[in-house]
Amino acid sequence: MFQLSNDAKQKVLTELKRYESKQSAVLPALYIGQKENKGHITPDVIRELSKVMEIPESQINEVFTFYTMYNKSEIGKNHIQICRTLSCMLNGSNELTEHICNELHVKLGEVSKDGNFTVTEAECLGSCGTAPMMQISKQDGSSRYYENLTNESAMNILRGLK
Amino acid sequence: MTASASETKYLSEFYHLPEFKNLDGYKNNGGYVQLPKALKMQPQEIIDLVKASGLRGRGGAGFPTGMKWGFLPKNNEPRYLLCNADEGEPGTFKDRMMMEKAPHQLIEGMIISSFAIGCKKSYIYVRGEYDDSIDALEAAIAEAYKAGFLGKNILGSGFDHDMDVYRGAGAYICGEETGMISSLEGLKGQPKLKPPFPAIQGYLKKPTIVNNVETLAAVKYILRDGAAAYRKFGTEKSAGTKLFSLSGNIMKPGNYEVPLAFPLKDMIYGLGGGMKAGRKLKAVIPGGSSAPVLTAEEAERALLDYESLAQMGTMLGSGAIIVIDDSKCMVECLANLMHFYHHESCGQCTPCREGTGWLDKITTSILAGRGRLSDIELLLKVADNMKGKTICALSDAAALPVLSFVPKFRDEFEYYVREGKSKVKGTAFKTPSYLSAGAH
CATH class of the missing domain: 3.40.50.11540 (NADH-ubiquinone oxidoreductase 51kDa subunit)
Known part of the structure; x- marks a missing residue:
């Protein structure tokens, strides 16, 4: 059964006091919960946050399901999000996604067998002048943009990841 | 040039x-x-x-x-x-x-x-x-x-x-x-x-x-x-400079700051370095994906300010210029955008929630070679029913690309429906192998 660490609880409590309204802390708290649970959120995470925040589970849950950056299922150690929207598409993002999925032997949304990768498509990541691009997020929530990709450069980057 | x-x-x-x-x-x-x-x-x-x-x-x-x-x-x-x-x-x-x-x-x-x-x-x-x-x-x-x-x-x-x-x-x-x-x-x-x-x-x-x-x-x-x-830059109604984000099929994509009313053709062929070798300009979206698309001929004479673009039936929007060259299929471009709006609709207004879903479905079905001629009219009808009927502008933003792509590039849409393949690429869109059932 998932439990928030004391450190995470403290962070949630700090967020509760940070904004003019307690409810404003729901988005930051979900990030804290996600980080604690290896990059995705489960009903247990919501239950824990609800207890610490004294905000009903239903109110946290509807926020959780609304936003794409809260992961609904397990992700690999590296969450590869390839931008698919128009400027990236015009510069070959479909082909890039196909290449990466083939090389890693995964379909979109799956975790690779070694647990290292999940590939998903993302809508416009605001990096259109350096298309195609991908964002790689770690389970702790840190992330980085990789831009001006080719099939080869993308695979070199992925091979270099742990 | x-x-x-x-x-x-x-x-x-x-x-x-x-x-x-x-x-x-x-x-x-x-x-x-x-x-x-x-x-x-x-x-x-x-x-x-x-x-x-x-x-x-x-x-x-x-x-x-x-x-x-x-x-x-x-x-x-x-x-x-x-x-x-x-x-x-x-x-x-x-x-x-x-x-x-x-x-x-x-x-x-x-x-x-x-x-x-x-x-x-x-x-x-x-x-x-x-x-x-x-x-x-x-x-x-x-x-x-x-x-x-x-x-x-x-x-x-x-x-x-x-x-x-x-x-x-x-x-x-x-x-x-x-x-x-x-x-x-x-x-x-x-x-x-x-x-x-x-x-x-x-x-x-x-x-x-x-x-x-x-x-x-x-x-x-x-x-x-x-x-x-400050007013020395731009025009009476569109004063100042603006940062434009230039992307798509262009030699030198990037952010460029210019006074408002800067000619779009100077942005594309001057600052942007023009088209890639052997390619011709086909279309330009001048103000972010929600802005109605311009044909190459319209782009030649467009000025980048609020009034000039409004007069041409489009908008300056966020200043995001997306350039599309003659190797790209407009049906595929529109389908890409409809998927985006369907994904991003917040779901509270029916015309938007249902409308973006149908626009996504219809364009995807045309891409897959399953389109009918009546689908083209249906796209226009659905889009028209989404305009001005919702709490925010997302519904309109999804409708506007349809209402400009389809009339201005109708031949590409009709060809795709009739032949089951892209007029530009000569092939049908292949559903990527990476899509597992239910991935979207």
Whole structure:
């Protein structure tokens, strides 16, 4: 059964006091919960946050399901999000996604067998002048943009990841 | 050809300096000179100056900034300034550059603007994916507190102001100002009916002004040079410079700052370096994916200002120019955008929730070679039924590409339906193998 660490609880409590309204802390708290649970959120995470925040589970849950950056299922150690929207598409993002999925032997949304990768498509990541691009997020929530990709450069980057 | 076209680096003058990101580098290049000056002025003088400058919102709607500020109630009720940094309009990447290269420029603009509107607390709502922007802003805000530009009694003026960053979590709709306010309140980012406008009832039901990054960054330059000098750029109704994000099938994509009313062809063939070898221009989306598309012929004579583009039936929007060359299939481009809007519809208004779904389904089915001629009329009919019927503009934003792509490139749509393949590519769209059932 998932439990928030004391450190995470403290962070949630700090967020509760940070904004003019307690409810404003729901988005930051979900990030804290996600980080604690290896990059995705489960009903247990919501239950824990609800207890610490004294905000009903239903109110946290509807926020959780609304936003794409809260992961609904397990992700690999590296969450590869390839931008698919128009400027990236015009510069070959479909082909890039196909290449990466083939090389890693995964379909979109799956975790690779070694647990290292999940590939998903993302809508416009605001990096259109350096298309195609991908964002790689770690389970702790840190992330980085990789831009001006080719099939080869993308695979070199992925091979270099742990 | 217009190879001589050059930028007017007004806001972006020092973006090439890595140190401009830090307090010292910013101060050495004219930073925090306007703030002390502003704090000695009457707040109303600053509002009047911004009104006189003709500055309009740079996020998309182009609403006059000074007029928006003027809607705030004239009393001492607490109010908020909310900086819209949820840059999500496909094709737009200027705010990210501004926050990463010049966070203090935004912060100084926000403190001055807050003083003008009598606001003691401001938030910068940054899209959740922009890690580097958030880091740059948080570091710069900490520096500004330490230097006494934020906090209590700023520079001995008696004016108090606090600033914080709020991280979004991946929802295009939060770029809509009332959706953003819902999100900042810790709720689903669903837009609210206007009126009441945020200036009357916004964050926590308190008066709130929502302005784009580029808009707020411009304020200190208006203070520095005066309204008349600012108006020397652009036209009477579209004053000032603007950062344009150029992307798509173009040699030199990037952000370019030019005066409003700059010719689109100079942007594409001059600053943008033109098309790739052997390619011809087919179409241009001039103001972010929601702006109706222009044909190559229309693009040749378009000027990049609010009025000129409106006259051509499109819009300046966020200043995101997406260039499409003759090797690309317009059916595929439209299907790509319809998938985007379907994904991003917040779901509260039926015409948008259902309409974006149908537009996505119909365009996808045409791409798969399963289209019927009646589908083309159906696309237009569905889009037409989505216009002006919803709480926010997302529904219209999804309808407008359909209502411009289909009539202007009808031959491509009809060919695809008749032949089951792309007129341009000669093949049908292959459903990618990476899609597992239910991945979307």
